[in-house]
Amino acid sequence: MPDAFGLAAIIAKFALYLGLMTAAGTVMATCMFRLDRTRGLAAAFAVVGLMATILAFSLRGANLTGNVSGMTDPEMLGLLWTTPVGTALLLRLVGLGLLIAGLFMGRLGMWISMLGGIIAIWSFDHIGHVSSRDTTLLEIALTLHLLAVALWIGVLTPLKRLASSPATYTSAADVGHRFGVVAMVTVPALIIAGGYMGYELAGSLEALVGTGYGQALIIKMLLVGLLLGLAAANKLRFIPALRAGDPAAAGHLSKSISVEWLVILAVLGTTAVLTTNLTLPT
Amino acid sequence: MKTFLLAGMIGIWATGAMAHSPLDATTPANEATVTEMPSEVLMDFKGDIRLTRVSITHADTHSMDMDLGDQTAFTQEFALPMHDMGAGTYVVEWRGLGSDGHALNGTFSFNVE
Numbered sequence: 151m152p153d154a155f156g157l158a159a160i161i162a163k164f165a166l167y168l169g170l171m172t173a174a175g176t177v178m179a180t181c182m183f184r185l186d187r188t189r190g191l192a193a194a195f196a197v198v199g200l201m202a203t204i205l206a207f208s209l210r211g212a213n214l215t216g217n218v219s220g221m222t223d224p225e226m227l228g229l230l231w232t233t234p235v236g237t238a239l240l241l242r243l244v245g246l247g248l249l250i251a252g253l254f255m256g257r258l259g260m261w262i263s264m265l266g267g268i269i270a271i272w273s274f275d276h277i278g279h280v281s282s283r284d285t286t287l288l289e290i291a292l293t294l295h296l297l298a299v300a301l302w303i304g305v306l307t308p309l310k311r312l313a314s315s316p317a318t319y320t321s322a323a324d325v326g327h328r329f330g331v332v333a334m335v336t337v338p339a340l341i342i343a344g345g346y347m348g349y350e351l352a353g354s355l356e357a358l359v360g361t362g363y364g365q366a367l368i369i370k371m372l373l374v375g376l377l378l379g380l381a382a383a384n385k386l387r388f389i390p391a392l393r394a395g396d397p398a399a400a401g402h403l404s405k406s407i408s409v410e411w412l413v414i415l416a417v418l419g420t421t422a423v424l425t426t427n428l429t430l431p432t
Numbered sequence: 433m434k435t436f437l438l439a440g441m442i443g444i445w446a447t448g449a450m451a452h453s454p455l456d457a458t459t460p461a462n463e464a465t466v467t468e469m470p471s472e473v474l475m476d477f478k479g480d481i482r483l484t485r486v487s488i489t490h491a492d493t494h495s496m497d498m499d500l501g502d503q504t505a506f507t508q509e510f511a512l513p514m515h516d517m518g519a520g521t522y523v524v525e526w527r528g529l530g531s532d533g534h535a536l537n538g539t540f541s542f543n544v545e
Contacts, residue, residue, distance in 0.1 A: 233529065233532065
């Protein structure tokens, strides 16, 4: 069993992934598909990401002393600051700060927000299992993986909103169709990058099946398989039906997106366990 | 709701392996029995680490935190002065930070006759 701090670290990591990835993805989707009324959504998730960033950093301090005092201990936090953990903290604060600032700067500001989102995503290259391997290819794979994941997550809520009102059914069909086209490239890239990282990090089939890390990876893959099924139903059935003017398709699409969100939460949760609490097979 | 249940289940199941024990060797060795209380405990790590907390428990009763005041660098070998608390089992719990930013921790014990 992890101690209370271990559990808190997993929860903070989950909130970090959810906040940072959704905020970055929302601004990416906004720029790419010219979406409206996404500022509040992006801002809310960016704030979640910021708070989780600070909490996760502070919990690392507690991990060093083994008690609550470490969360605010200047010596421990100063020590962490000198390591790659500090670099990642800085990139996340700057990235999410830029993202939020850009939201208040009109249409052009969205591009500043997107730059901020990319900087925040790039922070994941600096710490963790991938950075400790020190191979550029793995870092590129992780960045591509995360950008594709963020875009996928970011498009969901705006699309669901468009599909929930008859006045915007046409826009929903249009955005859904255009994301479907982009996803033909980004989703395979996401899977190839994820598969490559899994192969590099787990190392062997025995490690995949026989270790906690590998088993968590298998759960993640099964969940992603479920997501692909839902995404395929959207792309091949509901979006074409909505484009053809079938209003019932909007309801199906909206429900399907809700289920997609639940599965994504489970994927992010599994990832938080993977990156926080499980050692890589050696 | 299902998601939360699932996340909870994953959390419980995933807890078997608590991360990272990069301690190469200790003197006295883990679970060794020595006839005389050593004046210091040596810890030899595989990589550079900065110790942030070391506590020693003697015979399940007396527990004390070691003064790490002079340990201010990332290094691989540590020699920590010991206080003689008599015969019995000494459990050393340590926490530290790897130079890559990973938090590390572990426990070892030895027995004084």
